[in-house]
Amino acid sequence: MTDPVPHTVRGEAPATPHAGGERVMPERFVSRTPVEPVAPGAPARAVRLERLNAWYGDMHSVKDLTLEFAPNQATALIGPSGSGKSTVVRCINRMHEEIPGARASGRVTLDGFDVYDSQVDVVAVRRSIGMVFQKPNPFPTMSIYDNVASGLRLTARRVGDEQVESALRGAGLWEEVKDRLRRPGIGLSGGQQQRLCIARALAVEPDVLLMDEPASALDPISTLKIEELVEELKTRVTIAIVTHNMQQAARVADQTAFMLDGELVEVGPTEKIFTNPDDPRTEEYVTGKFG
């Protein structure tokens, strides 16, 4: 894989808080002193995909997709296997290009700032857009504490205990692990590991959280807990969740997008998609006729 060209960003990110209407990036590494999760209603970001195309070598896996993820909402991507939903989500935080031979074109913007702009550093993008994977993947050689702190340690020399606690609370895991923070992360059960990964992603305070089938490897109780989390989290981050479980989409998502063969077939409020979709293909899928 060729190395992304290192970018310099023009100008600096000023520390001024939001003035009315002015789009400016808040100072990033402010440590939050209260140990509760961030107050709901804090601004998150809108993600917009414009004419996104993605290839694996010659295989055209995402075709001309235009889609918007509203801030502070959860958007579900549903569709049969191979429809390209995971690829779409991986294009948002530019993980797609890590695969040898993979490429993408189009615009992916976070509040108007193009993630694929040549001036933008992909490392910075991934800081703002977090990801939770299908299979829980805490770092096996690190403790619970160190796992959560791992993202923070990339940029800050010292990591405050309160940051770790805040992230674990945000993932609904604090009570269960507060007495064993130094134990290895892989010693937890599958559901707990996944929530640990969510905490790890939350710790760096991303604006968007991408979740690629986060509960598909878990048992039903853990799945329910994850879904509850999504409900809570969407008040502070924009969430895009890929799922093949339609009931899950119906439960957690405000908006649902249905994909088929790399194309966006239909998008709309979840209730509408499941009860009264416009496109016949959508209706066939949600009623279980295929996929």
Next chain:
Amino acid sequence: MEAGTITPAGERPNALRRSPAARLPDRLLRWGLTALSLGVIALIAYFFIRLLVESEPIFKHESVTDFLFSADWVPSKALYGAVPLIAGTLISSAIALVIGIPVAVATALYITELAPRRVRGPITLLVELLAAVPSVVYGLWGFFFLIPKLKPAEQWFADTFSFIPFVGGTVTGPNYFVAGLILAIMILPIASAISREVISTVPSEHKEAALALGATRWEMIRMAVLPYARGGIAGGAMLGLGRAIGETIAVTLVIGNAPVTGHSIFQQGYTLAAVIANEFGEAASDPTHRAALIAAGLVLFVLTLAVNGVARAFVIRAERGQRVARTPAAGMAG
């Protein structure tokens, strides 16, 4: 069998049993190969015992502690203290590890993580080719090329950094450092191969997790690859150490074969393996001397056994750790 034929009870062929004659080749094979394998065990055990027995004369001459812990190896005076030999073996091997392992890990990282795909094969082949050079050729090259070329640089280093312990002082042509350097080159292929093996088995999910958190490539390697691979890398280092300890010919040509423990890494020394190769000729007529050399061989044997045992433990633990890391703990839901 065709329908309708019924063999009379008395003549029914017992199709389920083979005749003893037909089973013979299998039997022969089994017993033959088993005997062979047992023979291997017996052979090693026998040789170990013979080593012990033949080294007995030296332990009549002086006690085991005297042999292992006195610092004078002067055969002409019938003094056989192995300290300079053991020290030399350990010093040159330590230098080999310090120089060789970081380079081996670097090659492994480069080949598996950083190199463009088309370059990987050729570079791997070149590293492997280092193992094709026999030790006598390494010694030849070290003797005629490395020693003269390095001496001025070593002298400069010793003078400039003389405040570092074991560095200052006179610099001899053949010395511990050159021996360690050659050993480092010789253990490179095996250490690199094992490191490459473990590094390439790091599951991509951990690497992706690191990248998705906003890590640079190097940070990803530091967070996800190296910690995972460190057990296997340590095992590879131990195997390299075992190789370095036992290396004879290349070392004896560049270490100076002086039965003393030098005061700096740039001075001459001796190793257990080198002393055996050098002195067995003159020891042919002196049974005590010969026994001393055999005892040195015994010490060498035990050392390599120990180091390789540790290496194997590391590699096994690393493999087991990998298996554990892949399965989340069973038990309570949620």
Next chain:
Amino acid sequence: MSSVAFAPISPRRRRVDRLARGTVAALTLLALIPLGLIVYYLLKQGLGAISLSFFTTDPSGSFLGDPGGIKSAIVGTVVMVALASVVAVPVGVGVAIWLVELGRETKLAHTVRYFIDVMTGVPSIVFGLFVYITLVLAGVGGSSFAGWKGSVALGLLMLPIVTRSAEVVLLLVPNQLREAAYALGAPRWKTIVRIVLPTALPGIVTGVLLAVARAAGETAPLLFTAAVVNATTVNLSDRMNSLPALIFQNVGQAQDRLVTIAWGAALTLVMMILVLTLLARLIQRRSRLS
């Protein structure tokens, strides 16, 4: 749209990243330099010695005058390694077959595997010492030093290499092949000989070639088992010359021409080993397994 977007990643992190990756690449290059230098010096110093007479004359053993060639060394190496292989390869493959097909996971098999592992780690000089004690000192077979005793030492060296690599290859033979044979009523020995071995053969040959290459380059075990002589002989009960021993002997010589002989012999030896190694890799790549 303005490109001021995501907070810039600190220049320090970028620098560390570039520095670290540069260092890794530099160290890799460093690792390859010795190879280049050795090849260069072998060619530079050794080519001068190469000639037809170099290969067809024995070393003269004289310090002055014509130093002769390396014929006896080549012959000695070939003969001793061949004898070593003739014994080590069947035994090694036999033990591997036992481990994979018959012993498998039993305690005995684990012990045998452990001892083979031990053998892999034994320094070659210790093997030489073994043979010296048991065969030379004891005067077995008459004369003290002999070519065949050198072969024994080399064979001991080759054995674990052959066994290890053969075991790996045999384990790669899919079990379905064996089961298919058994299901057809084939006895075990036939399955091994007709099905398993042929499938595993390229891999085994690779292992053998690598073991041969290793044995050809060994000096230490030969020093006090086969010793060094100048005359060519194929009589294995006599002392025999060998390429590594010849090189070793000539390194310390002050005579320039002897040193050149050493380089020429070194070049010859490395060429032989290189051919064997590359052949082994070629066969490995063309094998259906692994």
